[in-house]
Amino acid sequence: MKIGDKVRFLSEVGGGVVAGFQGKNIVLVEDEDGFQIPTSITDVVVIDNDDYNIKHDVQNVSTVKDEDEDYDPADRPVTFTAQPEERKGGDALSVYLGFVPVDIKEITNTKFEVYLINDSNYYIDFTYLTVEGTSWNLRSKGTVEPNTKLFIEEFGREVLNELERVAVQFVAYKKDKGFLLKPAVDAQLRIDTVKFYKLHTFQENDFFEQSALIYTLIENDKPVRPLVVDAKKLKMEMARKASDDNKPRAVVQNARKKSKDEPVVVDLHANELLDTTAGMSAADILNYQLDVFRKTMDSYMGKHGVKIVFIHGKGEGVLRHAVIHELNYRYKNCSYQDASFQEYGYGATQVTIK
Known part of the structure; x- marks a missing residue:
């Protein structure tokens, strides 16, 4: 059934032309005077002529309809769904x-x-x-x-x-x-x-x-890199790296040395060692910085005369005190002093391997 079809009422004499629909179950039938009559879709039937005035047995008509199931395709629900259009470059996930x-x-x-x-x-x-x-x-x-x-x-x-x-x-x-x-x-x-x-x-x-x-x-x-750092995973990764070969360049990734006579420079600032400190406590950050310090020292032990400059910053002095403590108790054989202010400013300690 569609707009423009001629229909007849099943339960009473009369009919008209389909003018529209209200939802799935109500059809608007427009009579000869131009009035639109809301009617249940089950109470009308499509006809081929203009004889609306013949009353039929509703029970017989509905029985035939149920048996034939001869519905107009326009009345059937739409089940087809168009596939979304793809765009060039869209196969890279963003x-x-x-x-x-x-x-x-x-x-x-x-x-x-x-x-x-x-x-x-x-x-x-x-x-x-x-x-x-x-x-x-x-x-x-x-x-x-x-x-x-x-x-x-x-x-x-x-x-x-x-x-x-x-x-x-x-x-x-x-x-x-x-x-x-x-x-x-x-x-x-x-x-x-x-x-x-x-x-x-x-x-x-x-x-x-x-x-x-x-x-x-x-x-x-x-x-994207995670904005939350798992401190446990970080410690596990640090332990794993500690078992690797103690090669200076492999262990000390941010150490730099311009020539044979110049010292090795290691920046211990957190922003130089870590991509992000989100999710880490101050203790987690300090432990990571000291771990880099120890790995650097261990990798150069035995190389007499090598000088290493650790840039720890002035700040509140927490990292500097921790570094000095390590030098006094763990690396007693090495000497240390304040690094050149002209080259490194305040907040750097130079260590000489003995």
Whole structure:
């Protein structure tokens, strides 16, 4: 049954022309006077002539209909779904997490919307989680179609503390066709909630008409470095490296020596040794710095006369005191002094291997 068909009422005399539909079950029948009569679709039947005034047995007609099941194809539900269009370059996986202020003009009071942005030709099945202590909580899960973004949730400032650390885990695939297998992604982010109070935090971008804060989860098949450092994994990695051959260049990656007579220079600043210190306590950072110091010293022990300059910074002097303590108790045979101020400024100690 479709618009323009001539129909007859089954339960009474009369009929008209199909003028439209209301939902799936109601048809609008327009009579000769131009009135549209809402009628159940089961109470009308399509006819080939203009004789609307013949009343038929409703029971017999409906019985025949049930047996024949002769429906017009236009009445059947649409089951075909067009495949999403793929774009050139979209087979490299790029996924982002976007935070969008509902009313950026009221940045101190507005709510925020969270979106998962799938800038690739793959389907993404994801979970979106936040952590409380050591326990993770599921906030949302779902599927993002290729080259689209999906609304996840809306939140206010009262829950900002819950979002200081979030994780997005997902797998990528294509439907009804072959594809290159992509590794599952587990991206953990530390969200700086202070940014949600600053207007300049939200920038113009390629995914929203309004300004947004965008975090990269993976881009061009390259996952971002985790913003959360697992201190236990870090210590295990340090222990593993300690068992390797003590070759100076292999152990001391940031040591530099310009010529034979110049000292080896090792910068112990955390930002020189680590890509990020997020998730690490001050004790974790100090232990890592001292581990580099010890490995450097051990790798040059026995090479008499070699000079090593350790740049530890002035700061509060915690690292310097720890280095001096190591020299006094672990490396008693080596002499040390303040390094040249002109070359290294304050905050450097020169050690001579004996």
